[in-house]
Amino acid sequence: MLNAVDLLDDIAALKAMLIAAEAREVRKDERIERLERLVAAFRQAAFGRKSEKSDPDQFDLALEDLETAIAAVQTEDEADTPPGKRSSKPRTTNRGSLPSHLARIEEVIEPESLICACGGCLHCIGEDVSERLDVIPAQFRVIDSRVSAQLP
Numbered sequence: 001m002l003n004a005v006d007l008l009d010d011i012a013a014l015k016a017m018l019i020a021a022e023a024r025e026v027r028k029d030e031r032i033e034r035l036e037r038l039v040a041a042f043r044q045a046a047f048g049r050k051s052e053k054s055d056p057d058q059f060d061l062a063l064e065d066l067e068t069a070i071a072a073v074q075t076e077d078e079a080d081t082p083p084g085k086r087s088s089k090p091r092t093t094n095r096g097s098l099p100s101h102l103a104r105i106e107e108v109i110e111p112e113s114l115i116c117a118c119g120g121c122l123h124c125i126g127e128d129v130s131e132r133l134d135v136i137p138a139q140f141r142v143i144d145s146r147v148s149a150q151l152p
Contacts, residue, residue: 024080031073038066098131103141105134111150122150 114122127148
């Protein structure tokens with residue numbers, strides 16, 4: 001890596017860096033124009049006069065192309081930024097299950113009777129499980145609720 005003091009004396013290196021920076025900017029501008037054309041084409045396909053006749057799979061193709069192009073531009077931007085000034089990524093949230101170390105209370109919700117109105121017997125065809133965080137001052141616990149569906 002060249003020092004700032006060395007760059008002041010090396011005019012050829014300064015010119016080469018300037019030309020490289022301008023070339024990067026031109027490539028970025030071209031990519032931005034291409035992305036704008038893709039967005040315009042996607043909007044035309046989605047909301048245009050003949051949008052009802054178009055194939056829905058084509059929308060997915062346009063979105064994949066946009067996502068690929070955006071990822072390429074972001075990767076290039078990350079490579080251009082100095083390591084000390086990288087923007088921090090937003091914190092990822094866990095929308096899945098709650099931590100296993102928390103105390104759990106299990107609630108099972110079942111129908112009052114397993115006998116159908118037609119006289120047959122109900123049997124389980126599935127169940128839904130949900131978790132919610134219950135906060136008691138200075139105590140956390142997880143309540144599992146199960147709802148089972150019954151059919152004759």
